[in-house]
Amino acid sequence: MINDDTIVALATPSGAGAIAIIRLSGKDAITMADSAFRSVKSDKSLLTQKTHTIHLGHIIDNKRTIDEVLVSVFKNPNSYTGENVVEISCHGSNYIQQEIIQLFIRKGCRTASPGEFTLRAFLNGKLDLSQAEAVADLISSDNEASHQIAMQQMRGGFSSEIAKLREELLNFASLIELELDFAEEDVEFADRGQFKDLTERITFVLKRLIDSFAVGNVIKNGIPVAIVGEPNVGKSTLLNALLNEERAIVSEIAGTTRDTIEDEISIGGIGFRFIDTAGIRETTDVVESIGIKKTFEKIDQAQVVVFLADSSNFKETSFLKSFKIEIEKIKNKYPLKPLLIVANKVDKLDEKQVDIVKAEIENIHLLSAKTGTGVEALKDKLLSFVNTGALRNNDTIVTNTRHYDSLLKAFEEIGKVKEGLEIGLSGDLMAIDIRQALYYFGEITGEITNDDLLGNIFANFCIGK
Structure with missing residues (x-):
């Protein structure tokens, strides 16, 4: 090469x-x-x-x-x-x-x-290698958070953490390999107590890096948010209000949106991809039925669901009861997805009616997509679903799937080393697991690589870079 x-x-x-x-x-x-x-x-x-x-x-x-x-x-x-x-x-x-x-x-x-x-x-x-990959991430970054992470990685923040762990593990590996040369003398060059402390520290760092991928992945790729609800509750109007442009067609006719409409904005430096879906209702219209089917597909793909209702309907007691049932249905069907319940057209309610809605439905967010009231507060709520603490603290955040896979494999091998220390496994058997852990560390930074891996990584770059 x-x-x-x-x-x-x-x-x-x-x-x-x-x-x-x-x-x-x-x-x-x-x-x-x-x-x-x-x-x-x-x-x-x-x-x-x-x-x-x-x-x-x-x-x-x-x-x-x-x-x-x-x-x-x-x-x-x-x-x-x-x-x-x-x-x-x-x-x-x-x-x-x-x-x-x-x-x-x-x-x-x-x-x-x-x-x-x-x-x-x-x-x-x-x-x-991880710095080289960060170059591509930097070029493709389209919000503050992804830019910040790519810059930190390109400057070697992630590499230095991995390199330090690998160096310490390599030192102990060398001592254990040395013991194998003096197997007949039954001597120990590697202090098992210090080695145990090292494996605990490596486990802690690897766990933190692996856990950071949950945040890093959404920061890099954007957070998909599905806006769902019955027809004519203002889903398209809300999308337009969030984007601050006329992105979706809005009309008084129920069922106007028959396909999903998507667009992205940055909130607090994090990319959010909003998906305006077809209204969910019983229909005999073939085209609208296809749109409703796509709505449920988009809910499956979304990481956050905004369930929108027309607040003027809350004046009817029967609607409140049916709305609560619909909320429970969505929670039961998607128990792991954050659900944000939003009542639109709040400008049509008086103060007493607003208080009744708040009392009836826990944590409901009231807004008017038409006037803009409550839209900024909704953005703040969406941002609260993302754990930006690590980002604010400038901690290392993993965004690359290849790095994530190597970290998981290294974590597994270090777990085997820890188990070997606890049961008093012989040095020659522990050395096998240590070598494997070192191999996966080396894969991340490029100390260990091959032409196929490099070809796959750099094929995604633009020609002039």
């Missing part, structure tokens, strides 16, 4: 724009760039320039000028990839971009594969 050729790719998004950046990396990157570069003020060569300098000039193909550009030079090992790197800032015309890229391909460059610049940074020791 290690290549010493020079690669080229567009580092900015494809398409026309004001500026585009074309990146070259490899041992001949500066030489190739110099062969096509002519300085504006002098005949200076890029080969003789200091690292981390920028130069104004033209990209020339034979005698034809393609564009006036700024060329940034980064010499190894002080570059993103650890190799010679050149970044050409040109005008953002599609034609100019392709002309420059094709010029360097003719000069011997190869088009970069997805994530190949970051892969080279990893292979050259500029980043460990």
Whole structure:
């Protein structure tokens, strides 16, 4: 997988724009760039320039000028990839971009594969594997929380915790392996008491990291919230109020929404994906029936359910009773999902009626999607379902499924080591479990890897990164 050729790719998004950046990396990157570069003020060569300098000039193909550009030079090992790197800032015309890229391909460059610049940074020791993966997370982050987690991981917060545990475990593993060389003398180099303390500490840290995935996963992917209820209770109006735009069609005709409508907003730095569903009711309309079926599918997929009712109906005692029954049905069907009971159109009630509704239904939230009353308070309630304590404390939060799987496997192996210590298992048998735990730690940071794993990880990157 290690290549010493020079690669080229567009580092900015494809398409026309004001500026585009074309990146070259490899041992001949500066030489190739110099062969096509002519300085504006002098005949200076890029080969003789200091690292981390920028130069104004033209990209020339034979005698034809393609564009006036700024060329940034980064010499190894002080570059993103650890190799010679050149970044050409040109005008953002599609034609100019392709002309420059094709010029360097003719000069011997190869088009970069997805994530190949970051892969080279990893292979050259500029980043460990979890930091490299954080680069992709940072690019795709679309809210404050996911950005914060990706930045912490890219700076090595997660890696340093894992590396420290692995180093301590490796020290004890070395002592136990040493004991095997002196098996006939029956000596112990590894203090079993200290080793037990270490396994307890490792177990504690691993448990915390594993538990953090529940929060990290929803922060990274957004929290799906299903807005459900009978037709014409204001589900689409509420969605529009939450998004602060006319996203869903609103009318007085019951059953207007016949398919699910989804959109995302950020609340308190956390991404929430709201799903406006078809109203739940008995119907003979085939299309509406399909929409209602989809509603229950979306409730299955959602992590939070907002059950909406028309508060003007609460004036009838019979409705209150049936509404309570519906609440219990949803709670029984989805016992593990947070359920937020919301009464809409509160602007149609007087104070006495509001008090009756609050007394009858525990923890009900009153709002008017039409006027906006209570909408911000609803957002605060939704945010309360997310445990943001670890985020506020800047704790390490796991968001990557691959890391989560490796942590679970390491946790299992450390559990075996602890059990072995308690029953006085021989060093040679304990060494097997310790090696396995070290293997899973190494998988996370990339001390242990293979071409297939790297191929899978970096295939998800954009070409220019």
